[in-house]
Amino acid sequence: MDLILFGMQGSGKGTVGKALAEKFNTEYFETGAVLRRLANQDSELGQKVKSIIEAGHLVSNEVVMEIVEDFMKNTEENKAIIFDGIPRSVEQAKTLNALLDKYDRDYKAVLLKIVEETALKRLTTRKICKDCKEVYPAYYKKEECEKCGGELFTRADDNPTAIKTRLKAFKKETIPAMEIYKDKLIEIDGEPSIDEVRKIAYKTLAPIMET
Numbered sequence: 001m002d003l004i005l006f007g008m009q010g011s012g013k014g015t016v017g018k019a020l021a022e023k024f025n026t027e028y029f030e031t032g033a034v035l036r037r038l039a040n041q042d043s044e045l046g047q048k049v050k051s052i053i054e055a056g057h058l059v060s061n062e063v064v065m066e067i068v069e070d071f072m073k074n075t076e077e078n079k080a081i082i083f084d085g086i087p088r089s090v091e092q093a094k095t096l097n098a099l100l101d102k103y104d105r106d107y108k109a110v111l112l113k114i115v116e117e118t119a120l121k122r123l124t125t126r127k128i129c130k131d132c133k134e135v136y137p138a139y140y141k142k143e144e145c146e147k148c149g150g151e152l153f154t155r156a157d158d159n160p161t162a163i164k165t166r167l168k169a170f171k172k173e174t175i176p177a178m179e180i181y182k183d184k185l186i187e188i189d190g191e192p193s194i195d196e197v198r199k200i201a202y203k204t205l206a207p208i209m210e211t
């Protein structure tokens with residue numbers, strides 16, 4: 001069963017998503033990471049992505065979907081995929097669904113639900129490693145990265161005004177895309193601590209992921 005993850009910035013979507021991929025032994029599709037990986041490959045698609053990125057252009061919806069299709073084709077049979085950060089718009093949702101149908105993939109959507117106030121609180125206080133880009137919540141008190149020892153800093157665009165702009169884009173573009181999945185949507189409370197949310201997510205999704 002593939003999962004399409006939705007969640008406002010600050011919902012813990014990336015952290016929980018990666019934990020789910022590990023727990024249920026699935027592939028993980030996160031657009032940015034897949035693009036970076038492809039750009040380092042010699043394949044035709046890889047070189048195309050590389051030239052777009054080097055020219056400083058945004059990767060078009062069409063190319064993103066070409067990448068999703070390539071990813072699906074290269075996924076082992078019987079292995080599920082968790083999608084993080086896609087679809088971001090109604091247009092992407094429609095193309096993604098067409099691909100899921102084409103490759104006969106079964107899927108559910110998952111929403112990590114938080115209120116805007118929580119998103120603001122979490123994002124304005126989080127810290128990021130300057131080397132490996134790992135993200136740490138406010139309660140992480142150490143000055144250096146647990147993974148690589150890098151220095152932690154607060155992102156300049158993690159200020160309330162910039163965050164509100166990002167949340168507005170989420171509401172305008174992504175919420176309508178999520179509506180398309182309303183019959184397949186599983187809601188998970190994203191308000192508790194990340195460890196708690198992870199536990200709730202395991203428990204909620206185990207029945208459909210461990211079959």
Ligand SMILES: [Zn+2]
Nearest residue numbers: 129132145148
């Ligand atoms: Zn680090």
